[in-house]
Amino acid sequence: MSLGPARLxxxxxxxxxxxxxxxxxxxxxxxxxxxxLGEVLAEMANRLPLVEVxxxxxxxxxxxxxxxxxxxxxxxLLVGAMLATAGGAYQGVFRNPLADPYLLGVxxxxxxxxxxAIVSGAGxxxxxxxxxxxxxxxxxxxxxxxxxxxxxxxxxxDPVTSLVLSGVAVASFFTALQTFIQQRESETIRQVYFFVLxxxxxxxxxxxxxxxxxxxxxLTVILLVRHRLDALGVGDEEAGSLGLDVKxxxxxxxxxxxxxxxxxxxxxxxxxxxxxxxxxxxxxxFGTSYRVILPLTVLFGGAFLVLADIVARLVVQPAELPIGVxxxxxxxxxxxxxxxMARRTR
Amino acid sequence: MTTALPITLATPAExxxxxxxxxxxxxxxxxxxAGDQVVAxxxxxxxxxxxxxxxxxxxxxxxxxxxxxxxxxxxxSYDPGDLVEGLQALEIPTVMQRAASSIDDTYSQIAxxxxxxxxxxEAEALNASIKEELAALADDSVGTGMTYFHEIDNTLYSAxxxxxxxQLYALLGLENxxxxxxxxxxxxxxxxAEFILExxxxxIFLSDAAWGESAETVAARQGWGALTAVVExxxxxxxxxxxxxxxPRVVSFVxxxxxxxxxx
Numbered sequence: 001m002s003l004g005p006a007r008l009x010x011x012x013x014x015x016x017x018x019x020x021x022x023x024x025x026x027x028x029x030x031x032x033x034x035x036x037l038g039e040v041l042a043e044m045a046n047r048l049p050l051v052e053v054x055x056x057x058x059x060x061x062x063x064x065x066x067x068x069x070x071x072x073x074x075x076x077l078l079v080g081a082m083l084a085t086a087g088g089a090y091q092g093v094f095r096n097p098l099a100d101p102y103l104l105g106v107x108x109x110x111x112x113x114x115x116x117a118i119v120s121g122a123g124x125x126x127x128x129x130x131x132x133x134x135x136x137x138x139x140x141x142x143x144x145x146x147x148x149x150x151x152x153x154x155x156x157x158d159p160v161t162s163l164v165l166s167g168v169a170v171a172s173f174f175t176a177l178q179t180f181i182q183q184r185e186s187e188t189i190r191q192v193y194f195f196v197l198x199x200x201x202x203x204x205x206x207x208x209x210x211x212x213x214x215x216x217x218x219l220t221v222i223l224l225v226r227h228r229l230d231a232l233g234v235g236d237e238e239a240g241s242l243g244l245d246v247k248x249x250x251x252x253x254x255x256x257x258x259x260x261x262x263x264x265x266x267x268x269x270x271x272x273x274x275x276x277x278x279x280x281x282x283x284x285x286f287g288t289s290y291r292v293i294l295p296l297t298v299l300f301g302g303a304f305l306v307l308a309d310i311v312a313r314l315v316v317q318p319a320e321l322p323i324g325v326x327x328x329x330x331x332x333x334x335x336x337x338x339x340x341m342a343r344r345t346r
Numbered sequence: 347m348t349t350a351l352p353i354t355l356a357t358p359a360e361x362x363x364x365x366x367x368x369x370x371x372x373x374x375x376x377x378x379x380a381g382d383q384v385v386a387x388x389x390x391x392x393x394x395x396x397x398x399x400x401x402x403x404x405x406x407x408x409x410x411x412x413x414x415x416x417x418x419x420x421x422x423s424y425d426p427g428d429l430v431e432g433l434q435a436l437e438i439p440t441v442m443q444r445a446a447s448s449i450d451d452t453y454s455q456i457a458x459x460x461x462x463x464x465x466x467x468e469a470e471a472l473n474a475s476i477k478e479e480l481a482a483l484a485d486d487s488v489g490t491g492m493t494y495f496h497e498i499d500n501t502l503y504s505a506x507x508x509x510x511x512x513q514l515y516a517l518l519g520l521e522n523x524x525x526x527x528x529x530x531x532x533x534x535x536x537x538x539a540e541f542i543l544e545x546x547x548x549x550i551f552l553s554d555a556a557w558g559e560s561a562e563t564v565a566a567r568q569g570w571g572a573l574t575a576v577v578e579x580x581x582x583x584x585x586x587x588x589x590x591x592x593x594p595r596v597v598s599f600v601x602x603x604x605x606x607x608x609x610x
Contacts (some may be wrong), residue, residue: 313538
């Protein structure tokens with residue numbers, strides 16, 4: 001084991017890329033409709049310029065590939081990458097292995113925004129879910145802003161603890177509001193629940209277009225600061241003495257991670273555990289430096305979510321399990337594993 | 347479907363202060379001529395127009411509010427918890443008429459309400475007329491050979507042919523695509539867009555038209571433009587109420603479906 005600074009080895013990135021490719025292919029081939037690997041590849045090859053291949057698929061089957069499965073795979077890659085990396089970043093910023101992207105109230109804020117949108121009848125109309133992503137986004141951002149305002153006001157607690165506690169308070173508040181409204185408008189419960197459990201089933205190219213810019217920017221920012229996350233890991237004062245502007249660093253990372261999470265949540269609902277399972281698995285396999293982990297969580301996070309989505313699609317087909325259920329099933333035992341490993345390293 | 351008549355309480359021969367907390371029961375009561383004996387109906391009973399709608403809820407009933415009307419008969423279709431117990435404790439005669447699982451339940455519920463309200467003759471006549479009209483509508487299985495998808499909401503919940511509405515569609519010879527999706531036999535499976543594309547139903551019935559869904563919104567859904575039903579214009583909005591209730595208006599529901607098919 002070399003003692004030099006952690007290095008991101010090329011073949012690690014390659015294995016990540018391979019995982020993405022394999023998951024994507026599986027996502028295109030598997031599903032209630034029976035489409036073979038050869039036909040799918042031929043269909044994709046057909047779309048390349050200057051290439052003409054007859055895949056033998058009918059119009060509806062082509063629609064299944066291009067308009068249902070492919071946007072779903074792409075969205076899964078984007079959301080998975082974003083949630084996993086945001087989770088890793090949060091774990092670095094808060095120095096807590098159990099931090100996840102919803103820590104500062106993003107989930108509760110988004111849920112509340114969605115409830116308001118659906119209850120006010122904005123769920124009707126041609127663009128079926130259009131006001132919903134916007135209100136989820138707005139709600140998520142409002143919650144994080146509130147958390148920051150409440151938690152970062154010079155209290156005597158150390159800033160990290162203060163933020164976390166304020167996040168808990170804000171999340172409880174928004175959850176209570178959401179429950180109150182839902183009780184009074186109980187016919188909308190199923191629609192809200194549908195969002196809260198997380199789904200990629202209604203993924204469309206619109207959602208991809210909505211999410212891609214946010215994911216691109218936020219992931220880039222987080223990847224750019226990953227070296228400093230390592231410094232932050234030794235403690236606020238120590239990092240400050242190394243020349244790091246701790247407050248600004250924390251703010252930048254939290255903003256990037258929260259913005260990206262809010263955007264992801266607004267199109268795919270609240271998918272849990274991705275932000276914990278993926279960073280920790282990557283840590284186990286490749287090392288604990290954020291310089292190494294974060295680029296890998298981008299790739300493996302995407303692959304993980306696409307695979308979870310395949311499970312969600314196949315287990316009770318043609319109905320689908322909400323993807324949040326699949327990740328929770330995987331996540332609960334995973335938490336136990338993390339706790340046990342943490343105990344052993346003491 | 348069970349009736350829960352408290353054994354210790356007998357209903358008056360002709361109750362004059364009936365409360366209905368079931369929109370179907372409301373329709374039945376008015377159809378058999380017992381309308382002027384009804385003093386209050388729940389907030390979902392929107393038919394007929396002359397029914398005295400109140401804020402009483404059939405899903406979150408308030409015992410005191412119900413008792414405040416001093417009813418001598420309460421008809422419900424759902425007991426969320428201890429409603430029947432509470433009404434019994436207040437010595438209010440109660441009848442529970444659960445959602446019908448077949449058309450025979452409809453006939454027996456109509457007959458029961460007829461007996462209880464002193465309109466047995468009208469009830470029998472209503473049953474005979476419904477039977478006759480349904481038989482006439484089902485006469486030539488106009489929908490034979492056609493498959494359909496009955497959409498309950500835009501999260502793609504559907505009803506199989508074993509449900510009440512599914513049996514009504516079956517009268518016209520229509521085949522339901524949701525059947526193979528319901529292995530547990532629950533009756534209301536949730537389908538996926540991919541499944542519907544694969545099954546390619548000839549007709550799509552939208553019972554969520556009142557919630558903003560239409561042929562246009564369906565065609566705009568990702569990938570749905572390739573469906574036969576969308577291409578041929580066989581996306582049919584159906585009335586949310588008549589497709590979900592099991593009262594006398596089942597006839598108008600079946601009629602509306604038949605008219606739509608004949609218009610293709």
